[in-house]
Amino acid sequence: MSQSNQQIYIENFLHRCREIGLNITPQRMAIYKALLNDDSHPNPEAIYQSITPEYPTISMATVYKTLETFARYGIISMVTTLHNTVRYDPITKRHHHIVCVRCKKVIDLLDQDLDSIKIPNKIKKNNQLINYSVHFNVICPECKGK
Amino acid sequence: MSQSNQQIYIENFLHRCREIGLNITPQRMAIYKALLNDDSHPNPEAIYQSITPEYPTISMATVYKTLETFARYGIISMVTTLHNTVRYDPITKRHHHIVCVRCKKVIDLLDQDLDSIKIPNKIKKNNQLINYSVHFNVICPECKGK
DNA sequence: CTAGGTGCAAAGCATTTGCCTCACT
DNA sequence: AGTGAGGCAAATGCTTTGCACCTAG
Numbered sequence: 396m397s398q399s400n401q402q403i404y405i406e407n408f409l410h411r412c413r414e415i416g417l418n419i420t421p422q423r424m425a426i427y428k429a430l431l432n433d434d435s436h437p438n439p440e441a442i443y444q445s446i447t448p449e450y451p452t453i454s455m456a457t458v459y460k461t462l463e464t465f466a467r468y469g470i471i472s473m474v475t476t477l478h479n480t481v482r483y484d485p486i487t488k489r490h491h492h493i494v495c496v497r498c499k500k501v502i503d504l505l506d507q508d509l510d511s512i513k514i515p516n517k518i519k520k521n522n523q524l525i526n527y528s529v530h531f532n533v534i535c536p537e538c539k540g541k
Numbered sequence: 542m543s544q545s546n547q548q549i550y551i552e553n554f555l556h557r558c559r560e561i562g563l564n565i566t567p568q569r570m571a572i573y574k575a576l577l578n579d580d581s582h583p584n585p586e587a588i589y590q591s592i593t594p595e596y597p598t599i600s601m602a603t604v605y606k607t608l609e610t611f612a613r614y615g616i617i618s619m620v621t622t623l624h625n626t627v628r629y630d631p632i633t634k635r636h637h638h639i640v641c642v643r644c645k646k647v648i649d650l651l652d653q654d655l656d657s658i659k660i661p662n663k664i665k666k667n668n669q670l671i672n673y674s675v676h677f678n679v680i681c682p683e684c685k686g687k
Numbered sequence: 688c689t690a691g692g693t694g695c696a697a698a699g700c701a702t703t704t705g706c707c708t709c710a711c712t
Numbered sequence: 713a714g715t716g717a718g719g720c721a722a723a724t725g726c727t728t729t730g731c732a733c734c735t736a737g
Contacts, residue, residue, distance in 0.1 A: 418691060418736055439727085454694045459727065461692090493664060506661045512675070515652045518639060522679035529658070529675050533668035564711085564716060586701080600719045605702065607717090 401431050408470060415468050422446075422453055426461050430471060434503070491528050495535040504531070547577050554616060561614050568592075568599055572607050576617060580649070637674050641681040650677070 408427050412419050429445045430437070437445070443458045465471040491504040509529050518524060554573050558565050575591045576583070583591070589604045611617040637650040655675050664670060 416691095420692065420736075422693070452694075455726095456695075456728080457693055463728095493668065495668075504661065504663065506663075508659050509661065512658055513654050514677075515650065515655065517650065517652075518677055518679065521682050522639065522641075522677075525678040525680065527675055527677045529673060531660075531664055531668075531673040532671040533664065534671065536667050562716095566710095566717065568718070584701090598719075600721095601701090602703080602720075603718055609703095 401428075404431055411468070411470050417464065417468070422450060422457055423461055425450055425453070426458060427465070427471075436503075491530070493531045493533055493535075495533055495538055504529075547574075550577055557614070557616050563610065563614070568596060568603055569607055571596055571599070572604060573611070573617075582649075637676070639677045639679055639681075641679055641684055650675075 405427070409419060412423075417423070425446045426442060429442045433441070433445065435441075439455065439458045439462055442462070443453070443455055446453055446458070462471065466473050491506060491509050493502040493504050512527075512529075514524065514527075551573070555565060558569075563569070571592045572588060575588045579587070579591065581587075585601065585604045585608055588608070589599070589601055592599055592604070608617065612619050637652060637655050639648040639650050658673075658675075660670065660673075
C-alpha cells in the first residue's frame with residue numbers, strides 16, 4: 396500500500412476508534428500498522444512477529460484481543476480460508492479472495508463484476524445480507540511450475 | 542437427503558473407494574453415512590457424537606483421520622466458515638454457502654446463476670482454477686427475530 | 688481518578704502424532 | 713508376513729481466560 400494511502404487508512408482508523416470509544420494505545424497502533432504493511436493476510440502469530448522488534452514486551456494475548464476487538468467493530472476484517480488459522484485484513488470493503496490450494500497464499504481480488512453479482516431471491520427474501528465474497532481456489536503460477 | 546438419493550451417494554462412495562484403493566471399513570461407512578444424514582455441515586466432534594451410539598469404541602483420531610482422507614481424495618469436501626472449526630460436506634459439486642454471523646449456522650445454496658459467474662481475467666490468465674464458491678454472511682430469520 | 692488495556696501464566700480445546708494391535712490379503 | 717486401518721494416550725498448537733498492574737483520557 397502506498398504511503399499516502401496508508402495515511403488515509405490510519406486517519407480513518409483513529410477516527411473510528413474515537414467514535415467507538417476505543418483507547419488508542421501504542422500497541423494498537425503497532426498492530427494496525429503491521430496489518431497495513433502486510434498484504435499477505437497475516438494471522439495473529441505473524442503480526443506478533445512483525446511487532447516484537449519494536450515492542451519486545453507485547454504479548455500474544457494482546458494481539459489476539461486487539462484483533463478481535465478491531466474485527467468486532469469492523470475496523471478490520473477476518474478472513475477464513477481453506478486452512479485453519481484465522482487471518483486478518485485491513486480492507487473491510489467488499490473484495491474477494493484467490494487462495495492457492497498448495498501454498499495457501501491468499502491474494503485479494505477487487506472486481507467490479509463480482510461486486511454486483513445477482514443475489515439469489517432465497518437470500519433476499521429471508522435474511523438480512525451483511526456481506527458476501529467469492530473465494531477462488533486455484534493453483535498459482537509458482538506452484539504450477541513446480 | 543432422500544433415501545434413494547442417499548443410495549446413489551453411497552454407491553458412488555463405494556465405487557470411489559475401490560477405485561482409489563481405500564479399504565471400506567464399518568467405521569468409514571458409518572462416518573460417510575453420518576455425513577449424508579446431517580445437512581448441517583458437521584464438524585468432526587459432531588460426527589463422532591452421532592456415531593458413538595452405534596460404535597461406542599470409535600476414537601476421535603479415527604474420525605479426524607478418516608475425514609481428512611476422504612477430503613484428500615475429494616470424496617467429501619471441507620467447508621471453512623467465519624468461525625474456526627473445520628466442517629465437512631458430502632456434496633462436492635459446486636455450491637455456495639449462507640452463513641449466519643450470529644448463530645454460525647451454515648446453509649447450502651445451489652444456484653444456477655452463481656455457478657456461472659464471470660471469472661475475472663486476472664484469474665484465468667495466471668492460475669489454474671480448481672473451484673470457487675460464494676459465501677453470503679447474513680443474519681438469519683431466527684436470529685433477526687430475537 | 689478510573690475504565691479500559693496490557694502482559695503474564697495457566698487453562699481450554701481442537702487437532703495431530705506415535706505407536707501398538709488387529710484384520711484382511 | 714505385510715499392508716492398511718483403528719484405537720489409545722500423549723503431544724502440539726492455537727486461542728482464550730483470569731487476574732494483577734498500568735496508563736490514556
